[in-house]
Amino acid sequence: MRGLMQSQPLLISDLLTFAERFHGQVEIVSRRVEGDIHRYTFRDAARRARQVAYAIDAEALEFSDRVATLAWNGYRHVELYFGVSGSGRVLHTINPRLTPEQVRWMVRHAQDRVFCFELSFLPLVKAICAQCPSVERWVALCGQDKLPANTGIPNLVSYEAWIGGRSDAYTWPRFEEDTASSLCYTSGTSGDPKGVLYSHRSTVLHSFAVSMPDALCLSARDVVLPVVPMFHVNAWGLIYAAAAVGFKLVLPGPSLDGASVYELIEQEKVTMAAGVPTVWQMLLGHMQGRELRFSTLRRTVIGGAAVPPAMYAEFADRHGVEVIHAWGMTETSPVGTVATLNAAQMRLDPQEQRRLRLKQGHALFGVDMRIVDELGQELSWDGKAFGDLQVRGPWIISAYYSGGTCEYTDPHAALQDGWFATGDVATIDADGFMQITDRSKDVIKSGGEWISSVEIENVAMLHPAVAMAACIGIKHPKWDERPVIVVMRKPDMELSRDDILALFEGRVAKWQIPDDVLFVEEIPLGATGKVQKNKLRALCRDYVTWAA
Numbered sequence: 001m002r003g004l005m006q007s008q009p010l011l012i013s014d015l016l017t018f019a020e021r022f023h024g025q026v027e028i029v030s031r032r033v034e035g036d037i038h039r040y041t042f043r044d045a046a047r048r049a050r051q052v053a054y055a056i057d058a059e060a061l062e063f064s065d066r067v068a069t070l071a072w073n074g075y076r077h078v079e080l081y082f083g084v085s086g087s088g089r090v091l092h093t094i095n096p097r098l099t100p101e102q103v104r105w106m107v108r109h110a111q112d113r114v115f116c117f118e119l120s121f122l123p124l125v126k127a128i129c130a131q132c133p134s135v136e137r138w139v140a141l142c143g144q145d146k147l148p149a150n151t152g153i154p155n156l157v158s159y160e161a162w163i164g165g166r167s168d169a170y171t172w173p174r175f176e177e178d179t180a181s182s183l184c185y186t187s188g189t190s191g192d193p194k195g196v197l198y199s200h201r202s203t204v205l206h207s208f209a210v211s212m213p214d215a216l217c218l219s220a221r222d223v224v225l226p227v228v229p230m231f232h233v234n235a236w237g238l239i240y241a242a243a244a245v246g247f248k249l250v251l252p253g254p255s256l257d258g259a260s261v262y263e264l265i266e267q268e269k270v271t272m273a274a275g276v277p278t279v280w281q282m283l284l285g286h287m288q289g290r291e292l293r294f295s296t297l298r299r300t301v302i303g304g305a306a307v308p309p310a311m312y313a314e315f316a317d318r319h320g321v322e323v324i325h326a327w328g329m330t331e332t333s334p335v336g337t338v339a340t341l342n343a344a345q346m347r348l349d350p351q352e353q354r355r356l357r358l359k360q361g362h363a364l365f366g367v368d369m370r371i372v373d374e375l376g377q378e379l380s381w382d383g384k385a386f387g388d389l390q391v392r393g394p395w396i397i398s399a400y401y402s403g404g405t406c407e408y409t410d411p412h413a414a415l416q417d418g419w420f421a422t423g424d425v426a427t428i429d430a431d432g433f434m435q436i437t438d439r440s441k442d443v444i445k446s447g448g449e450w451i452s453s454v455e456i457e458n459v460a461m462l463h464p465a466v467a468m469a470a471c472i473g474i475k476h477p478k479w480d481e482r483p484v485i486v487v488m489r490k491p492d493m494e495l496s497r498d499d500i501l502a503l504f505e506g507r508v509a510k511w512q513i514p515d516d517v518l519f520v521e522e523i524p525l526g527a528t529g530k531v532q533k534n535k536l537r538a539l540c541r542d543y544v545t546w547a548a
């Protein structure tokens with residue numbers, strides 16, 4: 001017997017329609033590429049998103065055709081989020097920190113037909129446009145008055161001219177909720193990038209899940225600053241959640257330095273901000289020397305990489321800001337787990353609470369997880385056994401995108417027995433709190449034992465003169481690999497090899513202490529702000545600790 005309830009497809013356009021009706025006056029505030037602040041409401045965004053849909057229809061795009069964006073977090077990007085997906089096309093967000101070669105590769109793979117870009121990326125677009133034959137329309141995200149002449153880019157139009165003058169009476173089409181809505185390529189460190197193709201259903205379900213009180217606890221009384229870029233896993237779903245929940249959105253544009261982010265938080269009375277640790281490092285660094293304080297910020301969501309305990313302490317102890325540590329991946333939409341505490345855990349002593357909050361946390365309802373050994377056998381949830389983390393659920397990938405109009409090749413390619421292997425190594429404790437010990441490729445295997453590079457980095461980061469630290473394994477004739485810690489000093493601060501090594505005494509087992517400390521001017525970061533350990537390993541290829 002079937003239930004007798006209505007069956008409505010879960011569509012992204014409905015999020016916007018809801019926001020327009022119930023949160024029409026709520027503001028979306030953006031810092032523009034030009035540096036000034038733009039301010040309007042969800043009602044305005046909805047109106048312009050419908051104009052975007054008309055503009056796309058005018059290009060004669062087919063259902064599911066791809067529209068690429070190369071853009072920062074800003075209001076026009078919000079309009080494209082809803083206008084492109086809402087009209088049944090696929091929004092392909094591209095990371096502008098990639099090389100022209102990588103961007104070109106992705107455009108050709110996805111066969112994007114329209115390409116919208118921030119004017120500041122004009123040189124990049126000029127470099128690739130001749131080799132992107134699928135693109136029929138190039139749209140510069142600016143007013144007609146700002147559009148440069150003689151760019152050599154064919155069919156170039158300004159965004160305002162493209163959508164301007166069009167009706168805003170568009171009726172959003174209805175279609176199946178499993179229809180593709182957006183596309184994001186993973187920043188693969190080896191091989192070609194892999195496309196993750198989200199659906200309307202996965203996106204809407206993820207919006208419900210992240211908003212819940214024991215997830216990111218989002219409400220219509222919040223003012224949220226997603227520093228996490230809209231080109232990386234849909235800004236962790238916060239744009240869609242804003243429409244569903246009705247919180248004020250504050251978008252930082254290209255200005256992610258500590259001073260600009262701090263100014264925006266204070267001016268717009270931000271209550272919650274979300275980003276990767278490297279961004280918070282810049283913000284806290286800016287505040288430290290100046291004795292600055294937050295007047296409204298209550299919570300910060302940190303993910304994308306483990307929260308260093310020292311950063312947690314700075315937020316919590318110095319600023320009274322709650323740190324919500326979350327884990328996820330491009331392949332998981334992204335939020336999979338969040339480290340929020342239940343009533344019993346809140347009664348634990350503060351040290352123990354912090355220990356839990358520094359883990360990656362419990363799964364959200366909808367995400368199932370397990371850890372397995374090399375043979376695929378499930379490991380126990382005792383907080384000690386560590387193995388490969390696998391997940392499954394309605395907003396977890398089932399297969400990578402094979403390009404063009406093909407949705408997938410082999411649906412089992414990304415899965416093992418219906419589970420997605422994350423490539424992360426983790427423990428899970430009896431309460432279901434998961435802790436990442438490493439990326440499987442970053443674990444250091446020394447004498448048959450595994451050393452967590454993350455744990456070593458966290459110890460090194462305790463030193464106030466350390467700006468950033470990364471631990472890698474170096475080949476060793478006896479032990480197979482040995483850990484070495486690569487350290488970037490804070491400017492004008494003294495720091496010696498012995499200062500660093502002294503930190504490890506009593507904090508980790510003797511055999512886990514790094515064999516050496518290498519000081520560098522800069523630690524290479526990838527396009528999403530993560531340490532590129534493959535580059536560090538390449539730099540240290542000929543380095544030997546055992547002869548040192």
Ligand code: AMP
Pocket residue numbers: 186187233302303304305306307325326327328329330331334360422423424436438439528
């Ligand atoms: P991406 O798909 O680029 O977002 O990268 C996903 C990867 O980032 C995960 O597989 C983890 O290795 C890492 N990651 C994400 N969140 C965390 C976290 N909270 N702690 C540790 N690693 C994380």
